[in-house]
Structures are given as structure tokens and as C-alpha cells.
Amino acid sequence: xxxxxxxxxxxxxxxxxxxxxxxxxxxxxxxxxxxxxxxxxxxxxxxxxxxxxxxxxxxxxxxxxxxxxxxxxxxxxxxxxxxxxxxxxxxxxxxxx
Numbered sequence: 001x002x003x004x005x006x007x008x009x010x011x012x013x014x015x016x017x018x019x020x021x022x023x024x025x026x027x028x029x030x031x032x033x034x035x036x037x038x039x040x041x042x043x044x045x046x047x048x049x050x051x052x053x054x055x056x057x058x059x060x061x062x063x064x065x066x067x068x069x070x071x072x073x074x075x076x077x078x079x080x081x082x083x084x085x086x087x088x089x090x091x092x093x094x095x096x097x
Contacts, residue, residue, distance in 0.1 A: 044094065048084065
């Protein structure tokens, strides 16, 4: 159930990409760049934290069939990897500012 709640947030996170790209392009003054950089760093930290939570949830035994547990664990770890990759994108974008 926890994994479902976390995964439900992913589509919302990725829908903001265009908005964030626009923020980066429109940041001209040092204060604007600093604010966007801080936002991107915080977003990356949040994604790292969600990935960590998914990895921890993947290790929890839920009962039921082994194959089901294996599939749930695999899916959670794949989602965690996606989140980590996305966090690195945010970090790279922040470093460029």
C-alpha cells in the first residue's frame, strides 16, 4: 500500500519538467539563479529520500506468495532507480546555474 502511494506521486513529479526548464531559462539575475538552484537541490533531495523509502519498502516482507513478493520488490527497486536518475538530473541542472 505504501508503495502504491509513493508511485502515485511519480507522474506528478515528472509533469513539472517543462515548468522547471522554463524556470532555468528565465533565471537571469544572480538572485533568480540562486533561488532556482536551491529549488532544484531541494527537489533532488526529495527524490533521493523517496528512492530511499522505496528501497526500504522493497525489503519489507508482506506475506503471500514468493513470486508476488519478488515482483513487488523488483518493481519498487526499479522505481527507486528511476527516482535516483531523476534526482541526478536535478543536481546536474542545479550545478549548471
